[in-house]
Amino acid sequence: MNAAAPVALLRSLDWKWIVIGLCVVFTIYIAVVPLAFLLWQSFFTPQTAAKAAEFTLGNYTSAYGSRETLRLFWNSVQFAVGASVFAFVLGTALAWMNERTNTPFKTLFFALSIIPLIIPGILFTVAWILLGSPKIGIINLALQNWFGLERPLFNVYSLWGMIWVDGLHYSPMAFLLMTAAFRAMDPALEESATMSGANIFQVAWRVTLKLTWPAILATLLMLFVRAIESFEVPALLGLPVGIHVFTSAIYQAVHRYPSQIGLASAYGMTLLVITTIGVYFVSRLSSRGSKYATMTGKGFRPRRIDLGPWRWFAAAIFIVYFLLIVVLPFAVLLWSSFQRFYSVPSWQALHNLTLDPYRFIFTYPNLARSxxxxxxxxxxxxxxIMLVTSVICWIVVKTKLPGRWLLDNVASLPMVFPGLVLGL
Structure with missing residues (x-):
């Protein structure tokens, strides 16, 4: 009887609710604990071997009691708005040409658009340093040589250079999001506008973009949140020339001696507020998306706009975009991987090519483990994450459990944590 009791108890348990409970507890843990720890650390002085941490409000005084904070805020907003708008405009234009026109090779370009998402942000930034640096940038040196320019045409070490690199890197995200929006939209209203005499640009502006308004705002807000928490671009392109944003200020505070974790946490609270506002508006837009839905009782296939001879110009835009985002960055990284010390491509540099970097990698003792x-x-x-979020989404959408709205908000909370802040 005693041995059979545990077996009977296990059989009587409803494992569905156990799995649900574990997923809920895990979600609350990864969402609430970092927030509580960040808030707690922001009220303490640095701890050293000789002195314990003490409660203080000095971190907030240091972080927000000077004009430097206003400069950080303004630089962060400029960078985030510029990068998100640039990525959105570029990605949306390419998505529209891909889904609504007869541009050649667009199926191939859609498949190739996923490649930039695989490239780590730090490698993409390093590649554009080698391409757009005013001193060693290949593009600048080529343009100066071809056109006899005295000064470099492009300076990646500037706010506009930061916007260019970050926006270019995340434009594939905008492309994929807006492609999904265009595919899900019934083209009947677009065709009606065309038959009424509207030209291509009038249809795109007055019909297509207005029907995808929730997707547009959601994409812009997601890109803004991603840009405001970006670290690689501000660290590699902004810090060398004194352009500081909140993420680079957090990095510098952590790497002081003693490490200013409290000051970094105080800076992180501002990022947390900014990203929280962005995620809040994204969730509000998602809940009101049905207001922009078009009702139809049959399947539909979007009518392709015939660009005529201009379709080859559209194809050329795709080719240039692919060169800027994949071919050139990959080529310059490949070239530098065959050199001990980087040098600009030339006939003389060809004699300095070596396989030593690859030998070092393949003979690295911890390569297999890495x-x-x-x-x-x-x-x-x-x-x-896929399994846990699937259970959470099932609870929020398919059940009528009380308090599921709170679980929905808690599950969305990790989105507001910038990666650098979460690492604290």
Whole structure:
């Protein structure tokens, strides 16, 4: 009887609710604990071997009691708005040409658009340093040589250069999001506008973009949140020339001695507020998206706009975009990987090519372990998050459990944590 009791107890348990409970607890843990720890650390002085941490309001006084904070805020907003708008305009234009026109090779370009999302942000930034630096940038040197320019045409170490690199890197995200919006939209109203005499640009402005207004705002807000929390571009392009944003200020505070975790947390609270506002508006737009839906009782296939001879110009735009976002960055990284010390491509530099960097990598003692850890981290985190969020979405959408709206908001809370802030 005693041995059978645990078995009977296990059989009587409803494992569905156990799984649901574990997912809810895990979601609350990863959402609430970082917020509480960040807020707690912001009220303490740095801890050293000789002195324990003490409660203080000095971190907020130092962070927000000077004009430097206003400059940080203004630089951060300029960078985030510029990068998000640039990425959106570029991605939306390409998505419209891909979905609504007869541009040649567009199926191939759609498949190739996923490649930039695989390139780490730090490598993409380094590649554009080698391409757009005023001293060693290949593009600047080529243009100066061809046109006899005395000064470099493009300076990646500037606010506009930061906007260019970050916006270019995340334009594929805008492209994929707006492509999905255009595909889901019934083209009947567009065809009616065309038959009424509207030209291509009038249809795009007055009909297509207005029907996708929720997707437009949601995409812009997502790009803004992603840009405001960006670290690689401000650190590699902004810090060398004194352009500071909140993420670079957090980085510098952490790397002081003693480490100013409290000051970094105080800066992080501002980022947290900004991203929270952005995520809030994204969720509000998502809940009101049905107001822009078009009702139809049959399947539809969007009518392709015939661009005539201009379709080859549209194809050329895709080619230039692919060159800027994939070919040139990959080529310059490949070239630099065959050199001990970087040098601009030339006939003389060809004699300095070497396989030593690759020999170092393949003879690195921890190479196999590093690759294995990377695979475990990527596949493990993706699988775990997919399973947990699937359960959370099922609870929010398919059940009538009380308080599920609160669970929805808690599950969205990690979105407001910039990666650098979450690392604190």
């Amino acid at each position: 690759v294995w850890n990377t695979l475990i981290l990527s596949f493990g985190s993706a699988t775990l």
